[in-house]
Amino acid sequence: MSYWSPPEPRRVRLLVVDEGVDELKPLLETLRCAGYGITHAFGAMEGYRRATALQMDLVLLDVGPGSTDGFAACRLLKADPATADIPVIFLTSSASLEERLTGLRAGGVDYILKPFEPEEVMVRIEIHLALAESRRSRIAPATQSASPPDRPATNDDGAPGSDVDRMLMQAAERLILADLSHVLPLPALAARVGTHEKRLTRAFRAHTGRTVLEFAREERLSRAQRLLLESAMRIEEIAAAVGFSSAANFSTAFREYFNCTPSACRQAGVGRRAPDA
Incomplete structure (x- = not known):
C-alpha cells in the first residue's frame, strides 16, 4: 500500500549528495519512477556549488559520522537568500544525538537514519516539499510586484569580493x-x-x-x-x-x-x- 502521492506535473528537482551511490540505488530508482528529476553530487561542497547554480527543490545530504563538510555546506546554503528556503534532509548512519542536533541547528529540516525504507524517504520528501510550497505561497503576495536583483556571478576560484x-x-x-x-x-x-x-x-x-x-x-x-x-x-x-x-x-x-x-x-x-x- 502506497502512502505517498506522485508529484505534480511540474518536474520537481532533487539534489542527492552522497560519496557512494550503491546503497542509494533503490531510493534513486524509486524517486525517478515517481517522476522526480535527480541531480547527484559526490561531496558536500560539490553539492553546495550545484545547489547554488541549479534550481533545486530539495536536497538529500549524506553526512558520515564525524564529518563536518555536510553541516558546513548546509550553513552556506542557509546563509544565501537564493538557496535559504531549499529544504535540506540529512541522511546518516550515525545515531548520535549530538550530530543530529548539529545538523538541525545548521538549518536541516529532517534527519533520516540508515538503513531506511525508500517509501519512508518519499513520504518525508513530500511533506517537506509541501511545507516549502506553503511558505512560498504565503510570501509571494508580498513580493510578486518586486523584481529580484540579479545575483552576482559566483567565482569558484574565490576572488576577493565574490x-x-x-x-x-x-x-x-x-x-x-x-x-x-x-x-x-x-x-x-x-x-x-x-x-x-x-x-x-x-x-x-x-x-x-x-x-x-x-x-x-x-x-x-x-x-x-x-x-x-x-x-x-x-x-x-x-x-x-x-x-x-x-x-x-x-x-x-x-x-x-x-x-x-x-x-x-x-x-x-x-x-x-x-x-x-
Whole structure:
C-alpha cells in the first residue's frame, strides 16, 4: 500500500549528495519512477556549488559520522537568500544525538537514519516539499510586484569580493553572534563554514573592512555596552557573557575602544535616563 502521492506535473528537482551511490540505488530508482528529476553530487561542497547554480527543490545530504563538510555546506546554503528556503534532509548512519542536533541547528529540516525504507524517504520528501510550497505561497503576495536583483556571478576560484566569499563571511558571522562568550578560534571557525583561515580572513576584509578577530572583538564590546546600559548585570557577569577571561581584561579593552570605563559608561547611561524617570 502506497502512502505517498506522485508529484505534480511540474518536474520537481532533487539534489542527492552522497560519496557512494550503491546503497542509494533503490531510493534513486524509486524517486525517478515517481517522476522526480535527480541531480547527484559526490561531496558536500560539490553539492553546495550545484545547489547554488541549479534550481533545486530539495536536497538529500549524506553526512558520515564525524564529518563536518555536510553541516558546513548546509550553513552556506542557509546563509544565501537564493538557496535559504531549499529544504535540506540529512541522511546518516550515525545515531548520535549530538550530530543530529548539529545538523538541525545548521538549518536541516529532517534527519533520516540508515538503513531506511525508500517509501519512508518519499513520504518525508513530500511533506517537506509541501511545507516549502506553503511558505512560498504565503510570501509571494508580498513580493510578486518586486523584481529580484540579479545575483552576482559566483567565482569558484574565490576572488576577493565574490558571492561565495560573501556567503562564507555571513555564515561565520552567524556562528560568532550565536555565542559571543565562546567564539571559535579562527581555524575551527573556518572549518565549520567549509573553508580555510586565509580565505575567511580575506572574505571579512573584502566585505567588512575588518579581520575576523576584529569583527568578533567589536561585536563583543558593542554587546557589552548594551548590557551595561540596559541590564542590571554586574560588570564581572557582563565580561563573562561576552567572552572575556576576567573583568580586568574586559575593562581594559572597553576603555581602549570606547574611551571610558564600563562603570563610567553605565553612570552616563543612568544620567541620560534620569530625566525621563
